[in-house]
C-alpha cells in the first residue's frame with residue numbers, strides 16, 4: 001500500500017473515498033450530508049458509521065462518516081477507533097484509494113488507520129478477492145499534523161510487526177526466525193546493534209534456568225539482544241525483557257489439547273519487546289534502550305526437564321521445577337540477571353504472557369503490572385492510558401513469598417493456585433536487585449476475542465504503544 005501526505009484539503013482529494021468524523025451535534029455539517037445523516041438516524045455517537053455517496057462539496061464519490069461522540073469528551077481511543085472504522089468501511093466496499101485528515105489528533109488517527117487495516121492473512125492462498133486491500137492512502141494535513149501522522153504510522157507498523165510475530169505458528173516463527181526477522185526489520189536504522197547468542201553461550205553464562213526449558217526441544221534456542229543508542233553516551237538505558245516461548249506445550253507437565261494451539265502466541269512478550277525497540281529506533285528517540293528476548297520452545301522431548309528437577313540460575317539461586325509449564329519465569333529469570341549485570345539499566349520492564357491466573361483476574365481489558373516503585377508505577381500508568389493500553393497495579397507483597405518456598409532448593413517455580421500471577425511476579429523478583437523494575441503480565445490483554453475498531457480478532461501486539469509512550473516521556477527527564 002502506497003501512503004503519501006498532502007496539504008490539499010480532504011474535500012478536494014482525487015480518491016475513491018474519504019473519511020469524515022462527525023460529532024454528536026451534527027452542527028458543523030451542511031448541505032446534503034446533514035440531510036442524509038438526519039434521515040439515516042445518524043447521531044454521531046462513537047462507534048457509529050455510515051457509507052454515503054456524492055456528498056456536496058466533496059470530490060471523492062464515497063464518504064465514510066464516523067461518529068466521534070461529544071466534542072468536549074473526545075479521547076484518543078475514540079479517534080483511533082473512528083479512523084479504523086472509516087478506512088475499513090471504504091476498503092470493504094471496494095475503494096482502492098482513500099483520503100483521511102486528522103480526526104482531532106493526527107498521531108492517534110494514523111495509529112487507528114494502520115492498526116485497523118492490519119490483517120494476518122499471509123498464510124491464506126485462496127479467496128483473496130474476499131479480502132480487499134487498499135492501494136493508496138493519502139493523509140491531508142498541515143506540516144505539524146503530517147509530523148504527528150508519521151509518528152503514529154511508525155508506532156502502528158512496529159506494533160503490527162509484533163502482532164505478526166505473535167500470530168505466526170511455531171513451525172514458522174522459530175527462535176531462529178525471530179532473529180532473522182529482527183535483523184531484517186532493523187536493517188538501515190542508525191545506532192542499533194543486534195546480537196543473537198546460542199545455547200553454548202548460555203551454558204557459559206550459566207543460564208541453567210533458561211536452558212532447562214530449551215533442552216526439551218530439538219529447535220535451537222536463541223538469546224536475542226538489541227541495543228539502541230539514541231541518547232547521550234553513558235546514559236543508562238531503558239531495558240525491556242520479553243518472554244519468547246515460541247510454542248508452549250507445557251513440557252512434561254503437558255497442557256490439555258483443547259486450545260493448545262493458542263500457545264503459538266506465548267512469545268508475545270518478546271514480540272512486543274522487539275516492536276518497542278523498533279519504534280524507538282525508527283523514531284530516533286533521544287534515549288538509550290535495550291531489548292532482551294530469551295527465545296525457545298517448551299517441549300516434552302527426551303531431554304526435557306522433569307517435575308522436581310533442580311536447576312541453577314545465573315545468579316546462583318537453585319530452583320525446584322515443580323511444574324514445567326511455569327517455564328516463562330524460568331527463562332525470564334536468567335534474562336533479568338543478564339540484563340541487570342550487563343547494562344546496569346535506568347529501568348527494567350519485563351513483558352510476558354506469564355500466567356493463566358492473570359486472565360482470570362483482569363480478563364482482556366487491563367495489563368497486570370507489578371512494581372515496588374511508586375514513581376515508576378505513575379509513569380507507566382500515565383503512558384499506558386494515553387496509549388489506550390491501560391495497566392492495572394497488582395500487589396508485589398513479601399507476604400506471598402512463602403508460597404514459592406521449596407523443601408529441596410532455594411525456591412520453586414510455582415506457588416499453588418491462590419494468587420498465581422502474584423507468586424509468579426514474586427519469583428521474578430528473586431532475580432532483580434533494583435527497585436526500578438516492573439513486571440507486565442500481558443496474558444489477558446495479548447489477544448482480542450473479537451474485531452472492533454482498530455483491534456483485530458487475535459494478537460494485539462501489546463503493549464508496544466504504551467512502552468513507546470513511556471520512552472517518549474522519558475526523553476524529557
Ligand SMILES: [Zn+2]
Nearest residue numbers: 248325326327
Ligand atoms: Zn507454560
